[in-house]
Amino acid sequence: MKIAIFGLGYVGSTAAGCIASQGHCVIGIDVNPVKVEAINAGRAPVHEPGLDDLISAARKDGRIAAVTELSDELAECDIAIVCVGTPSGVDGAHDMNHVAEVTRTIARHIDPTRHHPLTLVYRSTMRPGSCEKFILPIIEASLGDATGKAVELVYNPEFLREASAIDDYFNPPKIVIGTLQGARSANMAALYDEIDAPIFHVGMREAEITKFVDNSWHAVKVAFANEIGRICQNLDLSARQVHEIFKSDSKLNISATYTRPGGAFGGSCLPKDVRALQYIAADTGSATHLVDALLRSNEAHKHHQFQQATEGLERGAKVLMVGLSFKLETDDLRESPAVDMARKLLEAGYELEIYDPWVEPGNLVGQNLGYTYAWLPAIDGLLVDKARAESRVHDRVIATNRLVDDIAIDASRLVDMSVIP
Template identity: 55%
Template sequence: MRIAIYGLGYVGLTGAICLASEGHDIVGVDVSEDKVRQIASGASPIREPGLDAMLAEALAKGRIRCTTDPVEPARTSDMAIVCVGTPSAPDGSHNMRDIAEVTRQIANGVRDTGRKGTFTVVYRSTIRPGTVDGLILPIFKSALGAAHGVIEVVYNPEFLREASAVKDFFNPPKVVVGTADAKPSARVAEMNRNLDAPTFTVGYREAEFTKFVDNSFHALKVAHANEIGRVCVRLGIDAKVVHEIFVSDTKLNISPYYLRPGGPFGGSCLPRTCARSSTSPTTSARTPMSSTR
């Protein structure tokens, strides 16, 4: 497929180069002329194992090019993937300016082309639930009028980690595809044909919120691990040994248990742990690791 990638940051550039390695024709779009020139010269602006060699191969095969023109790729591509930033404000809100602007640019390109066939626009940026319905779709409808039906909007969140992004791209923990009717997208399925991972095709809001659920849980795990580590140091406990024991339990600790929304928790250990942890640092260091009921 001919795929345009809007935003050549960590997610966008990794995706562009990985898709090019699978034989797709990629055009990367970014507002930074310096970044476009750097990529065209074969130098990746981000440091990721294996990415430089993959970029060199893609350039040699003519599978990737870059531009600062956002309109032309929307006229000639089969699919656009939006990976622009949505930076957080101090109050936790997200800045949707770049999402809105890129959406307008894509809409203008489609309108000027007068294309008849479906154009799939995939959003991978982190966006709050309701963004597709409340922001993205209205922009396409306003710009294209009755012709907005040529646009297929998909939300397909990414789950990449720095330093293992290439590996994560080809071996994701899961694939989440949000569509208007919660039915599969043929073009997204074609793009992901080589991925072997559980796939969930859902509505827009479920897909949007999944990214927030993952991010918040990862933050919870980091905070929990660091707090346990600090308590271990204070009490002279080997945190590595405690960690090894804790993660070995894949039946309760590292599992779906205690994570399903529903009725209140019924049992003695967790309420007792929570009550004690607010008053006794020593108790809080011991009970979270031993409470598995």
């Protein structure tokens, strides 16, 4: 099949590389010329392990290309997948401006006399009802009565974790395909034909709420684990041993994923989706006291870890922070707890240096770039290479993830924020 992908961020570029590796022809569309140039040069526009290889191979075989503006590419496409961002708005709801803009662009370029409908797939997280009440009217405004024959509207949430996104694409826990009538989509079945996972063919709204349910549950687990960890730490108990006992019960306690006391949650999904669910709950008059407490608990944990990291440390001390992104093997800094830690350290008057081999300011693009410079404008002067991190004597080394295992530092000065002991 020929597939168009709108938005070449973490989700879109990963989907592009994975789909092209399956033998499909992919055309990527993104307004950012840096991302487009990367794809056309055979490189991934974001850092994701293994993605460079997939895109390079697909580019050499002529199965992937990218453009900044749409022309007649949709005429030959079977599927168009929308992966643009839905960041948090000022009220906590998802900002749908990018979705609206790309939908209008797509609608203008769909031929109403197509012989086969274009399967138009949305993967961006959005409020239940958005496809029917927000997206469909935009399409109908351009295509009118031809909409039903020219477009098959689908909502297909993604379950990709950064740094393991390729494996998650080919080995997902589930596949959810939402359509207006809950009917099976032939093109989507063909797209996932080689992937072994449970498939749920459901209505559009049931599919749309899936990511909210999943991400809020993950946030609940992280917040709960960290609160238990803080209690254990204050009682001088081993949170590590308590967690070992807890996760051994797979019958009642489900799994160990996200339940280890350690760092606060962050990244591009959990915080914004929790905020959006809070907005939806308030808008619909639902009482969600547990969900409402998640972000406050997470912020409390960030402050707790800052206090633990700086205990006994005098103002002006030299501090090395190891790890800036929100998890290993990614350069995504959006809502990273480590960015908050760095900001707090600077505001408290410490002399800060940061080592993270995957973060290069010149490679930051899009929302990642905007968030980083809004919250940590001095990042260019803070990052150091591995040699300087290892050679300079620091009064305190703060490890925000397991990256500390890869460098030689004085362990006596180390405070590990990735796990509560």
